[in-house]
Amino acid sequence: MEPQDPSVQYSRWDEVSVGAASSPEEAPCCDRLSRKLCSGRLGVTMRMLGGVALFWVIFILGYVAGYLVHKCK
Template sequence: MQSQPSGVHYCRWDDSGRDEVHVAAAAPMEEEASSWGRISRKLCSGKLGITMKVLGGVALFWAVFILGYVTGYYVHKCK
Protein backbone atom coordinates (compact mmCIF):
# COMPACT_ATOMS: atom_id res chain seq x y z
CA MET A 1 0.00 0.00 0.00
CA GLN A 2 1.54 3.27 -1.11
CA SER A 3 0.48 6.67 0.13
CA GLN A 4 -0.35 9.31 -2.41
CA PRO A 5 2.18 12.10 -2.65
CA SER A 6 1.04 15.39 -1.21
CA GLY A 7 0.66 18.25 -3.60
CA VAL A 8 -1.73 20.41 -5.56
CA HIS A 9 -3.71 19.29 -8.60
CA TYR A 10 -5.08 22.00 -10.88
CA CYS A 11 -7.90 21.17 -13.30
CA ARG A 12 -9.15 23.82 -15.70
CA TRP A 13 -11.01 21.47 -18.08
CA ASP A 14 -14.27 21.29 -16.15
CA ASP A 15 -17.70 21.51 -17.83
CA SER A 16 -18.92 24.05 -15.29
CA GLY A 17 -16.50 26.65 -16.62
CA ARG A 18 -14.77 27.04 -13.25
CA ASP A 19 -11.21 26.18 -12.49
CA GLU A 20 -10.68 23.62 -9.76
CA VAL A 21 -7.79 23.23 -7.38
CA HIS A 22 -7.46 20.00 -5.34
CA VAL A 23 -5.05 19.81 -2.43
CA ALA A 24 -3.97 16.34 -1.31
CA ALA A 25 -2.62 16.05 2.23
CA ALA A 26 -0.06 13.50 3.36
CA ALA A 27 -1.43 10.21 4.68
CA PRO A 28 -1.82 10.10 8.49
CA MET A 29 -0.12 6.66 8.72
CA GLU A 30 3.06 7.93 7.08
CA GLU A 31 5.16 6.86 10.07
CA GLU A 32 3.87 3.28 9.89
CA ALA A 33 4.40 3.16 6.13
CA SER A 34 7.98 4.31 6.55
CA SER A 35 8.72 1.51 9.02
CA TRP A 36 7.34 -1.04 6.56
CA GLY A 37 9.36 0.67 3.85
CA ARG A 38 12.53 0.31 5.92
CA ILE A 39 11.87 -3.40 6.50
CA SER A 40 11.10 -3.91 2.82
CA ARG A 41 14.24 -2.08 1.71
CA LYS A 42 16.36 -4.08 4.15
CA LEU A 43 14.95 -7.46 3.07
CA CYS A 44 14.86 -6.71 -0.67
CA SER A 45 18.15 -4.95 -1.34
CA GLY A 46 21.85 -5.57 -0.86
CA LYS A 47 23.37 -8.92 0.02
CA LEU A 48 20.50 -9.83 2.33
CA GLY A 49 18.00 -9.13 -0.45
CA ILE A 50 19.91 -11.30 -2.90
CA THR A 51 20.05 -14.10 -0.32
CA MET A 52 16.30 -13.82 0.34
CA LYS A 53 15.53 -13.94 -3.39
CA VAL A 54 17.78 -16.97 -3.94
CA LEU A 55 16.27 -18.83 -0.97
CA GLY A 56 12.78 -17.95 -2.15
CA GLY A 57 13.57 -19.21 -5.65
CA VAL A 58 15.00 -22.48 -4.32
CA ALA A 59 11.96 -22.97 -2.07
CA LEU A 60 9.61 -22.27 -4.98
CA PHE A 61 11.55 -24.72 -7.19
CA TRP A 62 11.25 -27.52 -4.61
CA ALA A 63 7.56 -26.79 -3.98
CA VAL A 64 6.78 -27.04 -7.70
CA PHE A 65 9.02 -30.12 -8.05
CA ILE A 66 7.27 -31.96 -5.19
CA LEU A 67 3.83 -30.94 -6.43
CA GLY A 68 4.70 -32.20 -9.92
CA TYR A 69 6.14 -35.44 -8.54
CA VAL A 70 3.04 -36.20 -6.47
CA THR A 71 0.71 -35.23 -9.32
CA GLY A 72 2.67 -37.37 -11.77
CA TYR A 73 2.62 -40.30 -9.36
CA TYR A 74 -1.16 -40.27 -9.12
CA VAL A 75 -1.69 -39.60 -12.84
CA HIS A 76 0.61 -42.41 -14.01
CA LYS A 77 -0.17 -44.84 -11.21
CA CYS A 78 -0.64 -48.41 -12.43
CA LYS A 79 -4.11 -49.78 -11.80
Protein backbone atom coordinates in the same frame (compact mmCIF):
# COMPACT_ATOMS: atom_id res chain seq x y z
CA MET B 1 4.44 20.17 -16.43
CA GLU B 2 5.59 21.55 -13.07
CA PRO B 3 4.12 20.39 -9.75
CA GLN B 4 2.16 23.19 -8.08
CA ASP B 5 3.35 22.43 -4.54
CA PRO B 6 7.17 22.41 -4.15
CA SER B 7 6.96 20.16 -1.04
CA VAL B 8 5.55 17.27 -3.11
CA GLN B 9 8.22 15.07 -4.66
CA TYR B 10 7.60 12.36 -7.25
CA SER B 11 10.00 9.47 -7.61
CA ARG B 12 10.43 7.40 -10.74
CA TRP B 13 8.59 4.49 -9.06
CA ASP B 14 5.37 6.55 -8.76
CA GLU B 15 5.64 7.00 -5.01
CA VAL B 16 4.58 10.36 -3.66
CA SER B 17 6.42 11.90 -0.73
CA VAL B 18 5.00 15.01 0.92
CA GLY B 19 7.14 17.40 2.96
CA ALA B 20 9.22 16.01 5.85
CA ALA B 21 7.63 12.55 5.62
CA SER B 22 10.12 11.68 2.89
CA SER B 23 12.98 11.03 5.33
CA PRO B 24 13.87 7.35 5.83
CA GLU B 25 13.59 7.62 9.62
CA GLU B 26 9.88 8.42 9.37
CA ALA B 27 9.06 5.74 6.80
CA PRO B 28 6.47 3.15 7.84
CA CYS B 29 7.78 -0.05 9.38
CA CYS B 30 6.86 -2.25 6.42
CA ASP B 31 8.62 0.12 4.00
CA ARG B 32 11.82 0.02 6.05
CA LEU B 33 11.58 -3.76 6.36
CA SER B 34 11.01 -4.24 2.63
CA ARG B 35 13.97 -1.96 1.79
CA LYS B 36 16.20 -3.96 4.12
CA LEU B 37 15.04 -7.36 2.85
CA CYS B 38 15.07 -6.45 -0.85
CA SER B 39 18.40 -4.68 -1.26
CA GLY B 40 22.07 -5.42 -0.71
CA ARG B 41 23.51 -8.79 0.19
CA LEU B 42 20.56 -9.69 2.38
CA GLY B 43 18.18 -9.02 -0.51
CA VAL B 44 20.18 -11.20 -2.88
CA THR B 45 20.25 -13.99 -0.29
CA MET B 46 16.50 -13.71 0.32
CA ARG B 47 15.74 -13.85 -3.41
CA MET B 48 18.04 -16.85 -3.83
CA LEU B 49 16.44 -18.73 -0.94
CA GLY B 50 12.98 -17.84 -2.23
CA GLY B 51 13.88 -19.16 -5.68
CA VAL B 52 15.23 -22.43 -4.27
CA ALA B 53 12.12 -22.87 -2.10
CA LEU B 54 9.85 -22.17 -5.09
CA PHE B 55 11.79 -24.71 -7.16
CA TRP B 56 11.28 -27.43 -4.55
CA VAL B 57 7.58 -26.65 -4.11
CA ILE B 58 7.01 -26.91 -7.87
CA PHE B 59 9.17 -30.06 -8.06
CA ILE B 60 7.23 -31.81 -5.28
CA LEU B 61 3.85 -30.77 -6.73
CA GLY B 62 4.92 -32.10 -10.14
CA TYR B 63 6.17 -35.35 -8.61
CA VAL B 64 2.91 -35.91 -6.72
CA ALA B 65 0.81 -34.99 -9.77
CA GLY B 66 2.84 -37.34 -11.97
CA TYR B 67 2.49 -40.13 -9.44
CA LEU B 68 -1.27 -39.69 -9.25
CA VAL B 69 -1.65 -39.56 -13.03
CA HIS B 70 0.58 -42.56 -13.80
CA LYS B 71 -0.07 -44.88 -10.86
CA CYS B 72 -1.14 -48.40 -11.66
CA LYS B 73 -4.77 -49.34 -11.05
